[in-house]
Amino acid sequence: MRPAPIALTCGEPAGIGPELAAKxxxxxxxxxxxFLIGDPAHxxxxxxxxxxxxxxxxxxxxxxxxxxxxxxxxxxxxxxxxQPAHARGVIDVIAxxxxxxxAGEASAVCTGPINKKALKDGADFAYPGHTEYLAALAGVDRxxxxxxxxxxxxxxxxxxxxxxxxxxxxxxxxxxxxxRITHEALIRDFGVESPRIAVAGLNPHAGEGGxxxxxxxxxxxxxxxxxxxxxxxxxxxxxxxxxxxxxxxxRYDAAVAMYHDQALIPIKTLDFSGGVNVTLGLPFIRTSxxxxxxxxxxxxxxxDATSLIEALKMADRMAHARAAAAG
Amino acid sequence: xxxxxxxxxxLAVAMGDPGGISPELTARLVDxxxxxxxxxxxxxxxxxxxxxxARIAGIAPELPTVGDMETALATDGNVFVDLGHxxxxxxxxxxxxxxxxxxxCRNFREALLLAHAGKVDGICFTPFNKQAMRYSFPGYDDEIxxxxxxxGFNGKIREFNVLExxxxxRVTSHVPLKEVSDNLSxxxxxxxxxxxxxxxxRAGIDRPRIAVAGLNPHAGDGGxxxxxxxxxxxxxxxRAKERAETEDFEIEGPYPSDTVFLRALKEDYHAVxxxxxxxxxxxxxxxxxxxxxTMMGGLPYPLCTPAHGTAYDIAGKGIADVGATREALxxxxxxxxxxxxxx
Numbered sequence: 001m002r003p004a005p006i007a008l009t010c011g012e013p014a015g016i017g018p019e020l021a022a023k024x025x026x027x028x029x030x031x032x033x034x035f036l037i038g039d040p041a042h043x044x045x046x047x048x049x050x051x052x053x054x055x056x057x058x059x060x061x062x063x064x065x066x067x068x069x070x071x072x073x074x075x076x077x078x079x080x081x082x083q084p085a086h087a088r089g090v091i092d093v094i095a096x097x098x099x100x101x102x103a104g105e106a107s108a109v110c111t112g113p114i115n116k117k118a119l120k121d122g123a124d125f126a127y128p129g130h131t132e133y134l135a136a137l138a139g140v141d142r143x144x145x146x147x148x149x150x151x152x153x154x155x156x157x158x159x160x161x162x163x164x165x166x167x168x169x170x171x172x173x174x175x176x177x178x179x180r181i182t183h184e185a186l187i188r189d190f191g192v193e194s195p196r197i198a199v200a201g202l203n204p205h206a207g208e209g210g211x212x213x214x215x216x217x218x219x220x221x222x223x224x225x226x227x228x229x230x231x232x233x234x235x236x237x238x239x240x241x242x243x244x245x246x247x248x249x250x251r252y253d254a255a256v257a258m259y260h261d262q263a264l265i266p267i268k269t270l271d272f273s274g275g276v277n278v279t280l281g282l283p284f285i286r287t288s289x290x291x292x293x294x295x296x297x298x299x300x301x302x303x304d305a306t307s308l309i310e311a312l313k314m315a316d317r318m319a320h321a322r323a324a325a326a327g
Numbered sequence: 328x329x330x331x332x333x334x335x336x337x338l339a340v341a342m343g344d345p346g347g348i349s350p351e352l353t354a355r356l357v358d359x360x361x362x363x364x365x366x367x368x369x370x371x372x373x374x375x376x377x378x379x380x381a382r383i384a385g386i387a388p389e390l391p392t393v394g395d396m397e398t399a400l401a402t403d404g405n406v407f408v409d410l411g412h413x414x415x416x417x418x419x420x421x422x423x424x425x426x427x428x429x430x431x432c433r434n435f436r437e438a439l440l441l442a443h444a445g446k447v448d449g450i451c452f453t454p455f456n457k458q459a460m461r462y463s464f465p466g467y468d469d470e471i472x473x474x475x476x477x478x479g480f481n482g483k484i485r486e487f488n489v490l491e492x493x494x495x496x497r498v499t500s501h502v503p504l505k506e507v508s509d510n511l512s513x514x515x516x517x518x519x520x521x522x523x524x525x526x527x528x529r530a531g532i533d534r535p536r537i538a539v540a541g542l543n544p545h546a547g548d549g550g551x552x553x554x555x556x557x558x559x560x561x562x563x564x565x566r567a568k569e570r571a572e573t574e575d576f577e578i579e580g581p582y583p584s585d586t587v588f589l590r591a592l593k594e595d596y597h598a599v600x601x602x603x604x605x606x607x608x609x610x611x612x613x614x615x616x617x618x619x620x621t622m623m624g625g626l627p628y629p630l631c632t633p634a635h636g637t638a639y640d641i642a643g644k645g646i647a648d649v650g651a652t653r654e655a656l657x658x659x660x661x662x663x664x665x666x667x668x669x670x
Contacts, residue, residue: 159544160544160545160548160551160552161544161552161553162508162542162543162547162552162553162554162555163504163507163508163542163543163544163553163555163603164505164507164508164553164555165553166504167503167504167505202503202504203503203504204500204501204502204504204603204604204605204608205501207503208501212501212502212503213502213503213504213505214503215503215504215505240605240608240609241604241605241608241609241611241612242612244609244612244613245612245613245617258504259504259544260544260585261544261583261584261585261606262605262609264544264584264585265584265585265588265606265609265610266609266610266613267585268585268586268589269588269589269609269610269613269614270613272586272589
């Protein structure tokens with residue numbers, strides 16, 4: 001059975017989100033049914049919009065135009081200039097998408113880019129970003145970010161913190177959760193029966209037996225060994241510099257990196273666009289493109305929809321895998 | 328004295344670990360056209376090990392044997408110095424052994440002493456196994472430490488990773504990630520820039536262009552994810568730029584480290600200066616650094632080796648690729664020539 005359509009949130013109307021939605025529909029058409037939640041008036045002129053009143057209508061509407069589940073905003077969008085009056089709408093669209101995916105009316109959520117400052121200024125948005133808001137809506141404490149392209153899936157255990165703070169942030173609890181969430185997602189959302197997860201060391205040469213740093217011996221190895229004893233397929237800790245070339249990548253399904261650039265350097269070297277962002281650990285599927293609102297580009301029709309298209313494709317693949325796993 | 332720039336540079340070639348692919352690589356190296364036409368090689372090892380390598384490689388390079396260094400240096404053309412210190416029949420292929428470490432340490436030591444005394448213009452060596460080196464020489468930390476121990480050279484020696492299109496220099500190397508931040512300073516970055524400029528020049532690049540990586544995610548994103556960029560790296564780059572005006576090089580940065588190598592390739596930089604080990608090594612290895620060269624910069628003479636290891640898994644099969652070793656030889660030749668012209 002075909003999974004329900006994917007819910008795409010409009011994101012910040014002053015950014016490139018709405019125009020990218022139109023481009024993604026033009027590219028994907030009926031092959032990948034998704035619907036936009038947002039204000040049809042924010043879409044570029046001459047976008048073939050099909051307004052729907054229920055997500056299930058998207059499956060048929062998508063052949064004729066971009067299906068839009070209307071969420072009226074207070075006034076038109078001005079490219080590059082976020083309106084404080086729009087902040088509430090941006091936040092509500094995300095919550096609406098979560099309601100639909102939780103109810104099974106959408107198979108996944110793909111989020112258009114938001115501007116945190118605009119949401120904070122306009123509606124006292126208290127979350128550092130999408131991910132934390134989604135986790136709160138779903139009632140989960142820990143989620144992890146995965147970056148995925150065709151050749152590599154990689155999860156940074158820590159993200160936007162200074163390098164100097166990484167070692168202290170790598171607690172056993174964080175590592176346990178990161179490995180477990182990654183392992184379960186590979187089974188449920190990526191169709192991997194017995195996941196093999198490569199674990200990067202923190203230090204050069206993965207610490208070389210304690211001679212270049214102790215975090216491997218003190219923290220990583222005990223966690224890895226305990227989870228291996230439970231039957232989880234972990235490899236490592238491995239020397240980060242030799243685990244990302246083609247032959248090494250063939251030995252695992254996903255890699256867990258210890259810090260931002262340990263994950264971002266390999267993925268960007270393979271795929272300059274940085275691949276697709278996938279949030280793991282939510283009860284539903286969520287993907288997003290790897291770029292921001294690009295206020296400087298908005299409204300010109302020049303923005304590149306590749307990353308959004310890849311994010312929609314990834315959400316679709318994951319939805320099919322999840323449907324297959326559910327039998 | 329004759330005009331030395333007219334002569335070919337003399338390079339010592341130290342045979343590496345006998346349990347891996349070093350013997351076959353050494354034989355293939357001697358058989359290369361560059362080895363015959365662009366340099367004079369003094370190959371140091373045991374002739375029996377070399378011949379076994381040549382047999383594995385299926386070649387028979389012409390290489391006269393002498394028994395001591397004095398004779399070798401007085402001989403024209405390529406020559407093998409047979410130290411007679413290892414019977415290949417006793418070597419277990421694919422294993423790190425003390426005997427192999429003794430062999431490689433001795434060859435390397437002889438080569439270093441020649442270079443230190445100014446009797447050769449540079450050194451190439453085929454891969455060592457670090458464990459075997461440690462069995463033989465318990466204080467063996469890495470090549471840099473060994474060079475300092477053997478020659479007493481007390482200047483700064485730094486490892487450079489060299490690919491055809493890009494070099495990587497790093498401010499910190501084998502230190503725990505936790506200590507990287509404390510190990511950064513403006514002066515250290517400037518010293519690294521200075522050495523990188525000198526080494527690139529010696530390799531024949533007249534106007535070196537260097538891209539500097541930040542330390543933190545998104546190069547700190549204006550101080551949101553760390554302040555080392557603002558407090559240390561940016562001021563260091565600003566000071567380096569002042570020097571660059573009079574010293575004819577270019578430097579830019581700090582750039583986010585997840586794209587600094589892609590930028591460097593696209594914008595024709597010659598080198599990327601990274602703040603820590605894996606920041607450079609991940610990208611370099613993905614870009615094919617196993618085919619690249621490791622060069623120890625800062626010594627009065629070039630010291631080059633292929634970046635890959637002893638490849639115990641394919642030792643003796645005759646399939647080892649001489650490509651990286653050839654690049655190591657070419658770089659050593661280029662740097663030795665420039666040094667001579669400058670002398």
